[in-house]
Amino acid sequence: MSKEKAGATMADVAREAGVALGTVSRVVNGQQVGEEFRAKVEEAIRRLGYQYNSTGRTLRTGHTNTIALIVPNTITPYFALLVHYVNMALEKRNCRMLLCFSEYDRDREIEMIQMAKQNQVDGIIALTYNPNLVIPDDIPFVTIDRFFSTSVPCIASDNFGGGHLAANKLKELGCSRVAFLQVSSTITNEPSKRKDGFVSACVELGLPFEVLVLEDGQPYTLLEDFLENHMENGKLILDGLFVGTDTLAWRVIQSLKKMHVSVPEDVQIIGFDGIRMFGNMEPVVSTIVQPVADIAETCVSTVLSKHFANVPSLICLPVTYLYGGTTKA
Amino acid sequence: MSKEKAGATMADVAREAGVALGTVSRVVNGQQVGEEFRAKVEEAIRRLGYQYNSTGRTLRTGHTNTIALIVPNTITPYFALLVHYVNMALEKRNCRMLLCFSEYDRDREIEMIQMAKQNQVDGIIALTYNPNLVIPDDIPFVTIDRFFSTSVPCIASDNFGGGHLAANKLKELGCSRVAFLQVSSTITNEPSKRKDGFVSACVELGLPFEVLVLEDGQPYTLLEDFLENHMENGKLILDGLFVGTDTLAWRVIQSLKKMHVSVPEDVQIIGFDGIRMFGNMEPVVSTIVQPVADIAETCVSTVLSKHFANVPSLICLPVTYLYGGTTKA
DNA sequence: TTGTATGCGTTATCAG
DNA sequence: CTGATAACGCATACAA
Numbered sequence: 098m099s100k101e102k103a104g105a106t107m108a109d110v111a112r113e114a115g116v117a118l119g120t121v122s123r124v125v126n127g128q129q130v131g132e133e134f135r136a137k138v139e140e141a142i143r144r145l146g147y148q149y150n151s152t153g154r155t156l157r158t159g160h161t162n163t164i165a166l167i168v169p170n171t172i173t174p175y176f177a178l179l180v181h182y183v184n185m186a187l188e189k190r191n192c193r194m195l196l197c198f199s200e201y202d203r204d205r206e207i208e209m210i211q212m213a214k215q216n217q218v219d220g221i222i223a224l225t226y227n228p229n230l231v232i233p234d235d236i237p238f239v240t241i242d243r244f245f246s247t248s249v250p251c252i253a254s255d256n257f258g259g260g261h262l263a264a265n266k267l268k269e270l271g272c273s274r275v276a277f278l279q280v281s282s283t284i285t286n287e288p289s290k291r292k293d294g295f296v297s298a299c300v301e302l303g304l305p306f307e308v309l310v311l312e313d314g315q316p317y318t319l320l321e322d323f324l325e326n327h328m329e330n331g332k333l334i335l336d337g338l339f340v341g342t343d344t345l346a347w348r349v350i351q352s353l354k355k356m357h358v359s360v361p362e363d364v365q366i367i368g369f370d371g372i373r374m375f376g377n378m379e380p381v382v383s384t385i386v387q388p389v390a391d392i393a394e395t396c397v398s399t400v401l402s403k404h405f406a407n408v409p410s411l412i413c414l415p416v417t418y419l420y421g422g423t424t425k426a
Numbered sequence: 427m428s429k430e431k432a433g434a435t436m437a438d439v440a441r442e443a444g445v446a447l448g449t450v451s452r453v454v455n456g457q458q459v460g461e462e463f464r465a466k467v468e469e470a471i472r473r474l475g476y477q478y479n480s481t482g483r484t485l486r487t488g489h490t491n492t493i494a495l496i497v498p499n500t501i502t503p504y505f506a507l508l509v510h511y512v513n514m515a516l517e518k519r520n521c522r523m524l525l526c527f528s529e530y531d532r533d534r535e536i537e538m539i540q541m542a543k544q545n546q547v548d549g550i551i552a553l554t555y556n557p558n559l560v561i562p563d564d565i566p567f568v569t570i571d572r573f574f575s576t577s578v579p580c581i582a583s584d585n586f587g588g589g590h591l592a593a594n595k596l597k598e599l600g601c602s603r604v605a606f607l608q609v610s611s612t613i614t615n616e617p618s619k620r621k622d623g624f625v626s627a628c629v630e631l632g633l634p635f636e637v638l639v640l641e642d643g644q645p646y647t648l649l650e651d652f653l654e655n656h657m658e659n660g661k662l663i664l665d666g667l668f669v670g671t672d673t674l675a676w677r678v679i680q681s682l683k684k685m686h687v688s689v690p691e692d693v694q695i696i697g698f699d700g701i702r703m704f705g706n707m708e709p710v711v712s713t714i715v716q717p718v719a720d721i722a723e724t725c726v727s728t729v730l731s732k733h734f735a736n737v738p739s740l741i742c743l744p745v746t747y748l749y750g751g752t753t754k755a
Numbered sequence: 756t757t758g759t760a761t762g763c764g765t766t767a768t769c770a771g
Numbered sequence: 772c773t774g775a776t777a778a779c780g781c782a783t784a785c786a787a
Contacts, residue, residue, distance in 0.1 A: 106764055117774040122766065131772060149544045152490075153765030155481045156779045170510055172705035177506035181499055184527055193545065196525045198513055215478050216522065344704045374710075375673045375701065376501035435780055446758040451782060460756060482781030485763045758787070764779105771774075 105145040114141035125149060155217055163193040164400060165213035167223035169201045173344075174372045175387070176224070179241070182393030183222060190401060192219075203227035220400035228284050239400045241392065243286040247410040252395050253287035259385040259416040260294025263339040263367045266418050268302050270365055270425050272337030275299065276307040276327075278320060278349060279341030283313050287413075288341070291369055295339050307335075321352050333358045336365065343368035346382045350423065366423040380421030388414045434474040443470035454478060484546055492522040493729060494542035496552040498530045502673075503701045504718070505553070508570070511722030512551060519730060521548075532556035549729035557613045568729040570721065572615040576739040581724050582616035588714040588745040589623025592668040592696045595747050597631050599694055599754050601666030604628065605636040605656075607649060607678060608670030612642050616742075617670070620698055624668050636664075650681050662687045665694065672697035675711045679752065695752040709750030717743045 107121040114121070114137040123130050124138040141147070155161050166183050168176045184194045195218055197209040206227045213221055220237035232238050232249050244251040260277075267275050277295045281288075292308060299306040309323050327334050333353070340346035346368030350360055360366055361383075371386030373379060391414045402408050420426060436450040443450070443466040452459050453467040470476070484490050495512050497505045513523045524547055526538040535556045542550050549566035561567050561578050573580040589606075596604050606624045610617075621637060628635040638652045656663050662682070669675035675697030679689055689695055690712075700715030702708060720743045731737050749755060 104764095108764080118765085119767080119775075120773060123773090126766090129772075134773075148540075150546060150764055151544050152481060152485045152546055153763080153779090156485050156764075156781090157766045159779080161481075171500060171506045171513070172510050174503070174506070174705060177500045177503070177509075177705075180506075180509075180525070181501050181527065184500070184525060188527070193541070194525055196509075196513060196523055198510065198517070211477075212522070215480050217479060217481055344707075347703060347707070372704070374676060376503060376506075378673075378676070381703075437780080447781085448759075448783080449757060452757085455782085458756075463757075479780055482763090482779080485765090485780075486782045488763080756787105759785085761782105761784090763781090766778090768777085769775090771772105 105147040106150070107147075109145055110138060110141045110147050113145055114138045159217065160219050161193075161217045162191060163195055163216070163218045164397070165195040165197055165209070165216075165218045165221045165223075167197045167199055167206065167209050167213075167221065167225060169224070169226070170198050171196075174376065175342075175370050175389075177376070178389045179224070179393060182390045183396060186394045186397035190397065192397075192401070199225060201226055203230070206230060222396045222400055226282055226284055237400045237402070237405045239396050241396060242288055243284070244411055249410070250399050250408050251287070251411045252392055252399065253411070253413055254387040254392065254416050255413040256287050256290040256416075257294035257297075258413070259369060259387075260291040260296070260339070261298040262294075262416065262418055263291075263369075263385055264295045264298030264302060264304060264306075266367060266424070267337035267339065267365060268304050270337070272304070272365060274305045274335050275337035275339065276309065276323075276335050277339045277341075278309050278323070278345065280311045280313065280315075280317075280320075280345055281341070288369075291339075291341055317348065320349065324349075324352060324356065324358075328356065328358075331357070333364050336363070338364060338366045340366060340368050343370040343372040343381050343384050346384070346423070350382065360423050361425050365425060367418075368421075368423075371419060380419050383421040383424040384419050386417045386419045388416065434476040435479070436476075438474055439467060439470045439476050442474055443467045488546065489548050490522075490546045491520060492524055492545070492547045493726070494524040494526055494538070494545075494547045494550045494552075496526045496528055496535065496538050496542075496550065496554060498553070498555070499527050500525075503705065504671075504699050504716070506705070507718045508553070508722060511719045512725060515723045515726035519726065521726075521730070528554060530555055532559070535559060551725045551729055555611055555613055566729045566731070566734045568725050570725060571617055572613070573740055578739070579728050579737050580616070580740045581721055581728065582740070582742055583716040583721065583745050584742040585616050585619040585745075586623035586626075587742070588698060588716075589620040589625070589668070590627040591623075591745065591747055592620075592698075592714055593624045593627030593631060593633060593635075595696060595753070596666035596668065596694060597633050599666070601633070601694060603634045603664050604666035604668065605638065605652075605664050606668045606670075607638050607652070607674065609640045609642065609644075609646075609649075609674055610670070617698075620668075620670055646677065649678065653678070653681060653685065653687075657685065660686070662693050665692070667693060667695045669695060669697050672699040672701040672710050672713050675713070675752070679711070689752050690754050694754060696747075697750075697752075700748060709748050712750040712753040713748050715746045715748045717745065 110121045111118045121138050124135050171177045187194050199206045206225045222239045224241040239250045242253045277292050368382040368384040371384050372381050399408050439450045440447045450467050453464050500506045516523050528535045535554050551568045553570040568579045571582045606621050675695055697711040697713040700713050701710050728737050
């Protein structure tokens with residue numbers, strides 16, 4: 098009785114209601130329609146159990162209200178957060194998310210972009226690592242954490258400011274000899290500026306510092322070697338560490354534990370990202386927090402911007418310090 | 427020279443190549459085509475920079491090679507893992523993922539399903555909590571962790587077996603008085619069986635046990651009260667805890683720390699899920715590991731099954747024990 | 756094997 | 772304000 102047929106179309110509804118196809122479309126899209134007509138159409142929709150089919154509109158109009166998001170994976174907590182907030186920002190605007198994982202594979206990054214275009218997405222938001230990725234110019238494209246050119250908007254945290262903040266915080270907490278530790282990808286991207294900000298602040302503050310940046314393929318043991326080399330009489334001669342990511346900070350802490358160096362008593366540690374236990378509980382380490390929700394929101398509003406051509410080419414969003422047990426309170 | 431026009435279609439390619447539209451379609455879809463024709467078409471595709479548009483095919487054939495995945499969010503590590511493996515399993519089959527977050531909101535769960543249908547997805551995989559969710563019967567629908575009816579395939583871990591395993595493990599590790607702790611959602615779902623398996627094994631083993639199941643809205647302090655009530659002379663009279671999730675296990679450990687009870691010396695703790703630090707590092711607690719990759723793979727192969735009607739209505743996948751520092755080694 | 760022609764469900768233009 | 776009709780890009784049944 099209630100459902101006559103599985104795939105009723107607007108044409109079926111029109112026939113059932115005794116009106117024209119166009120009228121049904123107007124009702125469905127909430128446009129101006131006479132009250133009696135609207136009632137007839139709505140009744141017919143109910144009777145037939147009509148379900149809107151977005152494919153027709155896409156074919157006709159060319160847009161899908163769908164944005165592709167390309168990230169390496171969703172296992173890494175930072176990416177998981179990003180995916181979450183991007184999707185929420187999209188949904189607020191009645192958009193869908195096509196989620197793609199590159200797994201740090203440069204060929205896949207290229208395939209995903211092509212696939213997204215074949216699916217007529219209205220735009221692409223991507224966090225990529227392919228050193229010579231070519232950005233399509235026929236579709237709004239926004240990158241996260243990586244600047245390509247002035248015609249490709251890049252959204253990032255204020256990485257430089259974050260490095261600056263970390264150095265100042267360590268100084269303020271009484272550190273007198275610090276180091277910056279990082280595992281860096283081969284490409285130059287915005288996160289590379291964490292070091293620059295840190296170094297700049299150390300110089301300003303007159304705070305003695307060292308820097309160790311491991312290239313992506315190099316073994317983690319090099320970092321442990323660095324720490325070993327800074328031990329004297331069983332004590333670490335550094336009393337403050339700024340580490341490029343929370344993940345790496347965590348590993349460093351495990352290493353220090355094995356070396357019987359206590360955190361934060363012997364050495365204070367600040368990470369970067371703002372990762373929390375189980376996603377929303379306490380922070381894993383004292384850290385510089387990326388404003389993930391803001392980043393996501395900005396990516397979405399940028400990629401959907403009506404005047405995409407006039408959009409800023411680099412937007413850096415402010416970071417904050419968060420105590421997480423690995424610094425003095 | 428290379429790109430004549432942004433939106434070349436098969437018709438354009440056909441004209442450029444001097445062949446029929448159908449021939450282009452056949453070439454693009456890798457069907458049998460004469461060698462000379464194929465060459466002409468491929469050349470024209472190259473010249474025009476033709477990009478396949480999947481919308482036309484969807485309109486024509488009704489399928490999208492897209493599956494909707496509905497989960498509460500992606501901040502919670504377990505869901506983030508699930509999303510990851512589902513997407514990988516889909517991609518292996520050349521399918522896309524439309525990711526939807528319900529945020530535990532029952533109304534949103536309903537909206538997401540409707541939205542997915544409007545977007546012509548080929549199937550839906552959902553992990554939901556709406557107590558009276560009505561499952562559409564006109565589209566393949568697979569649920570995770572929750573049995574609806576024999577016509578709706580449910581994929582889950584062997585939760586009962588996991589509870590059993592936890593009890594046996596605690597016994598084997600020398601525990602003599604144990605408890606099960608859980609915060610349970612209001613609906614009955616597969617994870618509810620963790621308790622049943624645990625209780626069943628304790629009875630078999632003659633292991634004294636207690637059970638505390640908090641309803642979803644109840645405050646966590648009730649759990650702390652339970653622990654306090656089992657203190658005698660500053661010592662906990664329980665020496666083994668099986669906790670419904672790793673997240674809760676972690677919170678319990680924090681509470682115990684405040685009560686000066688040490689883990690695993692005074693009390694051994696086993697969680698459930700298999701969450702790791704930063705997604706892929708060491709486990710957070712000793713735990714029963716859900717086979718997330720298998721679950722994802724099974725969901726995908728089930729929802730895409732050619733004979734969806736004949737698919738099993740409940741598939742339970744084996745869990746394993748993993749040492750994570752909160753039990754004796 | 757290749758060409759031709761139709762229709763998938765919708766939007767938008769144009770008449771009425 | 773409503774009705775009729777022509778696209779949108781592609782797959783496919785049918786004719787050649």
